[in-house]
Amino acid sequence: MTAIQRDVRAGYAFVERNFNLTKRYWGWEVAFLVYAVAGALSVSLIGQSVGNRRLLMSLVVGAVFWNYLSVVFQSIGDTITWERWEGTLEYTMMAPVRRSVQLLGSALFAVVYGLIHTAVLLVVLALFFSLDLGHANLGAAAIFMVVGSASLIGIGMLAAILPMMSVERGSQMVFVLQSCLLLISGVYYSTDILPGWMQLLSRISPATYVLDAIRKALIDGASADQLLPDLWPLLAMAFVFIPVGLWGFGWAERYAKRTGKLKRVG
Amino acid sequence: MSIAVLGATQSPASIRPIAKAYPTGPAALLVEHATKRFKVDRRKPPVMAVDDVSIRLERGEIYGLLGANGSGKSTFIRLVSGLLTLDAGRVEVFGHDLVREEMAVKRLINRVSVDAAFFKKLSxxxxxxxxxxxxxxxxxxxxxxxxxIMARLGIGEKRMGRPVEQMSRGMQQKVAIARAILTSPTLLLLDEPTTGLDPRSKLDVQTFIEELQADHDATILLTTHDLAEAERLCGRIGILAGGRLAVEATPEGLKARVAAEHGLVPTLESAFMAYTGRSLDDDVEEGEAEPAE
Incomplete structure (x- = not known):
């Protein structure tokens, strides 16, 4: 068996396992989906209530695509937390699998899972508000979801380090990081209204560019050319964050092995 | 069989045959001067969990590691598994260095721990x-x-599809053993695999371990608190005390030695008490108290 075949098989192991877990926890999956739909509808109804169609669309895009980004981020960020919770972390770490394969396998599942969630949300909201997506550039929106996922995966990998380094505080810090991304990325409002220092931070959040581009693509039907100013930062972030995330994860693993923090907790 | 695979201290009369231990080629497991400390409090000196331990296992051998709770058995297994890094010393598995050839070593080993850790909702x-x-x-x-493997361990196909959380502790441990065996490890690390099992499950697991050695040529490093189990399964036994390897010999060699050196009844329990400085009752009462990690 070649090294590539071995990597593909190992990477798929994480996709299959997470799919099986999703299947086994189907009750919770339905509950989370209902909560996500209710949340997105509640926020979007603010736009409906003021009779502003553009605001409504802007809020729908924010609610639906933030849901996608947060699902992807959380799935990767919780890679270690989940294994720690189940007590399987040491077994996974003992297996002859490269960390890049482990993380990319988890990321692949997260993207597929996020896409399914997002599709359901989008269909429900489109039907509920009778949204007209006739002028929308769906292809451009799809490109930004893919590129945005790549840059967010890098940050997710960095977040996954935290539960490895600090057993108790790690997952709390992942949650705080996710909350900060929500605040600074212009999910429900323009980042222009943020204080200056927050606007600076918003520029290093991939979600800022993804949401901005998808709004332009879906509401204004902007072409790919017009969206290039949002594309370059995302590509640059993916190029930087993924290698940094992998390096950081490797460093955290060595730290955990030196200090004994892989041992089961929870 | 070479004397090199046996404890260095026993007399020829005390040598018990070690089934299928082949002292040719590289050692199945070679640990030299393994040392590990943990810093648990900045104001206090580090805790010495494993202190300059060296052992050598030949292919096909079952080696038992005994010791009180907190003596460093599980830490030692984790060091060999690559789950902890060594502060000093080195580990080699079938000639592959654990640090330089980590992936090669990982393909050769697997581990079963006392807690059968699974995704409990999964089957x-x-x-x-x-x-x-x-x-x-x-x-x-x-x-x-x-x-x-599952059929051999008495778990039918019907059970294979139900969540692990619905299985008894003994069943779960058998699944854990099946998980390890599935990957065909040439070195199997068993960290108290029968602790907490009922007598029937314990016997099943012990018999399976013997079969693994006999039929699959597996080399096994076993930690246990069950002295009868150690005597039944292990060709050689090492006793850890305070992170150091206090003594190493065949079961018969250990008994002979404790009788000769300490004037005690020649049993493994006497040897355990003599070389750990405590009784089995102390150990049980203290509970699991591994060095803080």
């Missing part, structure tokens, strides 16, 4: 499929092999 089949893929097995081969 044995799903957990085993995950493990198999991590080790590069294809799903068809893994399914066939898993069914055979």
């Amino acid at each position: 044995p089949a799903e957990n085993l499929s995950f493990a198999a893929r991590l080790y590069g097995l294809d799903s068809g081969e893994a399914r066939r092999k898993a069914a055979l």
Whole structure:
């Protein structure tokens, strides 16, 4: 068996396992989906209530695509937390699998899972508000979801380090990081209204560019050319964050092995 | 059989045959001067968990590691598993250095710990499929092999699809053993695999370990608190005390030595008490108290 075949098989192991877990926890999956739909509808109804169609669309895009980004981020960020919770972390770490394969396998599942969630949300909201997506550039929106996922995966990998380094505080810090991304990325409002220092931070959040581009693509039907100013930062972030995330994860693993923090907790 | 595979201290009369231990080629496991400390409090000196321990296991050998709770047994297993880094010393598995050839070593070893850790909502089949893929097995081969191993351990196909959380502790431990065996490890690390099992499950697991050695040529490093189990299964036994290897010999050699050196009844329990400085009752009462990690 070649090294590539071995990597593909190992990477798929994480996709299959997470799919099986999703299947086994189907009750919770339905509950989370209902909560996500209710949340997105509640926020979007603010736009409906003021009779502003553009605001409504802007809020729908924010609610639906933030849901996608947060699902992807959380799935990767919780890679270690989940294994720690189940007590399987040491077994996974003992297996002859490269960390890049482990993380990319988890990321692949997260993207597929996020896409399914997002599709359901989008269909429900489109039907509920009778949204007209006739002028929308769906292809451009799809490109930004893919590129945005790549840059967010890098940050997710960095977040996954935290539960490895600090057993108790790690997952709390992942949650705080996710909350900060929500605040600074212009999910429900323009980042222009943020204080200056927050606007600076918003520029290093991939979600800022993804949401901005998808709004332009879906509401204004902007072409790919017009969206290039949002594309370059995302590509640059993916190029930087993924290698940094992998390096950081490797460093955290060595730290955990030196200090004994892989041992089961929870 | 070479004397090199046996404890260096016993007399020829005390040598018990070690089934299928082949002292040719590289050692199945070679640990030299393994040392590990943990810093648990900045104001206090580090805790010495494993202190300059060296052992050598030949292919096909079952080596028992005994010791009180907190003596460093599990830490030692984790060091050999690559789950902890050594502060000093080195580990080699079939000639592969654990640090320089980590992936090669990982393909040769697997471990069963006292706590059968699984994704509890998943079925044995799903957990085993995950493990198999991590080790590069294809799903068809893994399914066939898993069914055979599980059947041998007394777990029928019907059980393979139900969540692990619905199984008894003994069943879960058998699935844990199946998960380890599925990957065909040439070195198997068993960290108290029978602790907490009922007598029947314990016997099943012990018999299976013997079969693994006899039929699959597996080399096994076993930690246990069950002295009868150690005597039954192990060709050689090492006793850890305070992170140091206090003594190493065949079971018969240990008994002879404790009688000769300490004037005690020649049993493994006497040897345990003499070389750990405590009784089995002390150990049980203290509970699990590994060095803080």
